[in-house]
Amino acid sequence: MNQRDEVITFASEADMPPLPASLGTTLYNKTGSWRYMRPFYRDKTPPCSHNCPAGEDISLQISLIAQGRFEEALELIRLENPFPGVTGRVCPHPCEAECNRAEYGGRVAIHDLERFVADRASQRISEARITNPDSRVAIIGSGPAGLTCAYHLARWGYPVTVFEALPVPGGMMRVGIPDYRLPKDVLEREIAAIEALGVEIKTNMRLGDNLSLDDLKDYRAIFIAVGLSKSRKLNIAGEDAEGVIPGLEFLKRLNLGQEVRVGPKVVVVGGGNTAMDAARSALRLGAKVTVLYRRSREEMPAIPEEVDEALEEGVEIEFLAAPVGVLVRDGRAVGLRCVRMRLGAPDESGRRRPIPIEGSEFTIEADTVIPAIGQEADLSFLDGQVEVERGRILIDRAGATTHPGIFAGGDVATPFGTVAHAIGSGKRAAMAIDRYLRGEELPSLPPLEENVRFSPRPVEPELVRFEDLNLAYFEWAERRESAKRPVKERKKDFGEVALSLDEEQALAEAGRCFNCGTCILCDNCLNFCPDVAIFRRNGSYPFYEINYDYCKGCGICAEECPRDAISLEEEAKWRR
Numbered sequence: 001m002n003q004r005d006e007v008i009t010f011a012s013e014a015d016m017p018p019l020p021a022s023l024g025t026t027l028y029n030k031t032g033s034w035r036y037m038r039p040f041y042r043d044k045t046p047p048c049s050h051n052c053p054a055g056e057d058i059s060l061q062i063s064l065i066a067q068g069r070f071e072e073a074l075e076l077i078r079l080e081n082p083f084p085g086v087t088g089r090v091c092p093h094p095c096e097a098e099c100n101r102a103e104y105g106g107r108v109a110i111h112d113l114e115r116f117v118a119d120r121a122s123q124r125i126s127e128a129r130i131t132n133p134d135s136r137v138a139i140i141g142s143g144p145a146g147l148t149c150a151y152h153l154a155r156w157g158y159p160v161t162v163f164e165a166l167p168v169p170g171g172m173m174r175v176g177i178p179d180y181r182l183p184k185d186v187l188e189r190e191i192a193a194i195e196a197l198g199v200e201i202k203t204n205m206r207l208g209d210n211l212s213l214d215d216l217k218d219y220r221a222i223f224i225a226v227g228l229s230k231s232r233k234l235n236i237a238g239e240d241a242e243g244v245i246p247g248l249e250f251l252k253r254l255n256l257g258q259e260v261r262v263g264p265k266v267v268v269v270g271g272g273n274t275a276m277d278a279a280r281s282a283l284r285l286g287a288k289v290t291v292l293y294r295r296s297r298e299e300m301p302a303i304p305e306e307v308d309e310a311l312e313e314g315v316e317i318e319f320l321a322a323p324v325g326v327l328v329r330d331g332r333a334v335g336l337r338c339v340r341m342r343l344g345a346p347d348e349s350g351r352r353r354p355i356p357i358e359g360s361e362f363t364i365e366a367d368t369v370i371p372a373i374g375q376e377a378d379l380s381f382l383d384g385q386v387e388v389e390r391g392r393i394l395i396d397r398a399g400a401t402t403h404p405g406i407f408a409g410g411d412v413a414t415p416f417g418t419v420a421h422a423i424g425s426g427k428r429a430a431m432a433i434d435r436y437l438r439g440e441e442l443p444s445l446p447p448l449e450e451n452v453r454f455s456p457r458p459v460e461p462e463l464v465r466f467e468d469l470n471l472a473y474f475e476w477a478e479r480r481e482s483a484k485r486p487v488k489e490r491k492k493d494f495g496e497v498a499l500s501l502d503e504e505q506a507l508a509e510a511g512r513c514f515n516c517g518t519c520i521l522c523d524n525c526l527n528f529c530p531d532v533a534i535f536r537r538n539g540s541y542p543f544y545e546i547n548y549d550y551c552k553g554c555g556i557c558a559e560e561c562p563r564d565a566i567s568l569e570e571e572a573k574w575r576r
Contacts, residue, residue, distance in 0.1 A: 031531060035553035037568045041542035044462045044517030044564060047098035048110060053420040054081040055427065055453035058095055058110060059518040065113055066510035070121040077114065079454050081423050082151040082194055083144060083173075085186040088115025089498070090177055091420045092303045100466045100514055106479030108513050109501075115482070116506040119186075128198025131157030135437040138163065138219035140207055143171025144419045145410025146225035147194055148426030149433070152454075154197035156434055161219070162199060165206035167256070171227055173419060175252040176274065178281050179494040181306075184255075208381030213406075221433045224386075224393060224401075224408040225426065228375035234269060238326030239371065243333035247274045247372030254281055262287050263367020267336055269293075269323055270372035271300040276307060278370045279315045284494055289315045290364065294322040294341050294354040309484075313491040322354065324361070326369060335365045377412045397445040398432035399425065407433055414448055424451050457541065464516035464564045473524070473562035480509040519543055519565040525557035 010016050048058040056077055064073035077084045088111050099107035135158050139146045142164040150160045168174055170187050195201060205211045207226065216222055231246030233239060243263065247270065253260045266282040268275050271293035279289045291310070293300060296319050300307060311317065320341045327335035340360035343352035376391055386401040386408070387394040392415070393408040395401055401408050409425035411417060431452065432442050445452055483499045484490070490497050501509065521543050526534045533551040534544050558566040 030549045031552050032533075032547075032549045035548070035551060036571050037553040037555060038548070038571045039546060039551065039553065039555065039557050039566055039568050041519060041544060041546075041565060042567045043457065043459045043519060043541075044464045045459055046464055046514075046516035046518065047100060048095040048108075048516075049453075049459075050451075050463055051094045051097055053094065053416065053418065053451055054087065054423040055451035055455075056080045056095075056114075057453065057455040057457060057459075059513070059515045060455070060457060061117075062108065062110070062113060062510045062513040063515050063518065063520050065117055065506060066513065068507065070117050071124070073117045074121040075124070076455070077117070080427065081420075082148055083187075083190050083419070083423060084114050085118035085190055086144070086173055086182060087420050087423070088112070088118050089182050089186070090173075092418060094420075100464070100469060100516055101479075101512060103466050104471065104474065105477045105512065109479055109481050109509050112480075112482045112501050113506060113510055116501045118190075119500050120503070120506075126155070126193075126197055128154070128196070129157060130159050130198055132437065133159060135159070135221075136161070136219045137221045137223065137433060137437075138216045139223045139225065140211075141165075141171055141225035141227055141410070141412075142169040142191075142201055142203075143225060143227050143410060144173060144422035145227075145426040145429070146171065146223065147191065147199075148423045149223050149225065149409065149430045150199045150426075151194045151197065152427060152430035153433060154194070154199050156430075158434075158437065160199045162201045163205040163207070163211055164201060164203045165209075165226075165229075167203050169201045169203060175255040176248060176277070178251065178254065178277050180280070180284070180490065180497050181277070183496050208378075212381065213383075213385055220405065220437055222406045223399075223426075223429050223433065224406065224412060225410040225422075225429075226377065226412050227422075228377050228411045230376050230378050231371065232374045232376055234323060234371045234373065236323055236325050238328045238333065239369075241326055241328040241333045242331055243367060244326060244369045244371070247278045247370050248375060250278050250370050251281065260285070264288060265366050266290070266368045266370065267292055267364060267366040268370045268372055269336075270374070271295065271302055272372065272374065273302050273306060274375070275370075275372035276302045276310050278372050280306075280310050280313060280491075281494075282368070282370065283310075283313055283315055283491055287368070290366075291315060291317045292321050292323060292336070292338060292364070293317060293319055295343065295351060296320060299343075299351040309497065312487050318364075320354070321362075322356070323369075327363065333366060333369050335363050336369060337361060337363055375411075379412075395448075396442075397428070397448060398435075398442045399429035400432055400436075400442055405436065407436075416449070427454070428452055459517070462517075468564040469514055469516065470560065470562045470564075473522075474514060477508075477512050479512070480505050515563050517564055519563070522562065524560045524562065525566060528556050528560045530554065530556065 046059045061073045061076045093111040096107045139162045231248045266287040266289045268279040268291045323336045325337040340357045341354040344355045347353040386403045393413045395413045399407045399409045407429045409429045410422040531550045533547045
């Protein structure tokens with residue numbers, strides 16, 4: 001062993017030579033001066049929230065559900081939408097269309113989670129607190145737009161009276177959607193919560209009949225949300241015969257408990273949700289049902305799941321076929337004369353135009369014919385007081401009409417046709433009416449096809465895409481969907497078809513959510529920061545604080561953020 005390899009052994013601490021020790025720190029070395037990129041916390045917009053017509057903060061509410069904080073999740077939803085039990089059931093859930101989870105086990109079942117929390121969480125019913133007694137608001141129509149507007153205005157202390165033409169509140173939610181999709185007790189529960197805020201609902205009050213706009217002159221603002229109450233006619237021979245009943249009228253009678261008789265053979269004309277609802281309802285009344293639709297399955301405007309369920313239950317669909325006349329015997333419908341169609345170039349709706357095929361006529365037997373080709377508004381009550389364009393009340397982005405103090409929304413003023421869009425429209429109007437009553441300029445809002453929201457969380461408009469996420473922190477997991485009643489059982493009655501998730505399923509499904517662009521305090525940034533320059537704050541947003549004296553701008557925090565809630569920007573931009 002040479003001298004350099006000799007091992008020195010110390011028997012005790014006393015044998016060790018003196019060692020230098022620093023009593024100071026390196027805090028004097030402010031390494032932040034090296035930085036040319038600056039990280040900062042910035043929650044971004046997840047695709048789900050961007051696509052939600054009601055403007056819900058979906059990412060945050062699912063995060064709360066995943067933590068078992070169901071009441072808080074429901075309160076967050078109700079900040080935007082007073083009908084989570086309804087939309088969780090009947091909304092076509094465009095929020096799921098571009099869910100980033102689609103590429104990693106399937107889209108998150110957002111509508112099932114919304115339904116779960118609406119049914120599971122105990123709703124805190126707020127009491128009425130009128131703080132603006134002299135600013136009375138009249139709302140015409142108690143559908144989703146009207147009641148949403150009433151809900152928000154009442155939350156802000158305005159006295160609101162809703163006038164409804166039907167004997168019950170709810171509009172088309174109440175009379176246009178069958179129980180097997182939306183049980184009445186769900187809707188009634190959510191309407192009761194709105195009434196508890198002090199909203200007064202007067203039924204059997206129809207504009208143009210026992211109510212006029214002049215009768216409402218003592219109200220400081222009026223919101224018209226009467227919906228589309230008239231079924232469009234087929235404009236074919238024989239459609240006034242006995243046994244021909246418009247789709248909306250058929251559903252209304254059914255949902256109001258009135259007598260509805262159908263023959264053993266029913267033909268429904270149309271391809272939208274009303275057509276599917278009418279067909280499946282007639283099936284439950286014991287009829288053999290055929291749907292006649294002039295385009296192909298791809299062009300059907302109905303919710304795809306509703307079409308699937310109709311086919312599963314035994315509804316037959318004749319695609320590329322249209323009626324040309326009702327066959328009548330002794331004043332009663334006995335069938336339809338039809339023609340085969342082919343698809344040509346797209347029309348103004350973007351769908352391919354159906355063109356009759358010469359010589360392809362055929363007949364189909366029918367004891368009952370239910371036309372369901374769309375609805376239109378009855379605007380005869382307006383008497384020129386507001387401007388109308390293409391069958392709808394003309395409004396601006398805030399829902400204001402051409403008459404000061406009169407606002408409009410929902411299907412009577414917008415072309416979107418879903419409950420969620422009507423809810424968003426009611427929110428817009430509430431914001432505008434609030435400003436109007438305070439004597440302020442109406443709000444500058446995004447286009448009608450975009451949503452508005454009340455959530456106080458600051459969110460940048462930049463969308464989070466799949467490639468922006470750090471998948472190292474997520475497990476591949478399959479989507480969990482609510483179960484459905486067996487086909488043989490469900491088609492015999494009007495009991496709800498879809499079943500709710502149980503708590504275990506809901507927690508697991510909520511846990512699949514990426515929470516795109518949303519900081520959920522996972523601490524990755526804090527744990528990975530090599531400069532120990534990140535600290536938790538006291539609970540207010542942003543939840544972390546960066547000590548820029550020592551942050552070198554390495555970008556590790558942004559790289560390790562699973563959800564793309566941290567951004568990097570050139571330091572020079574911050575110093576300008």
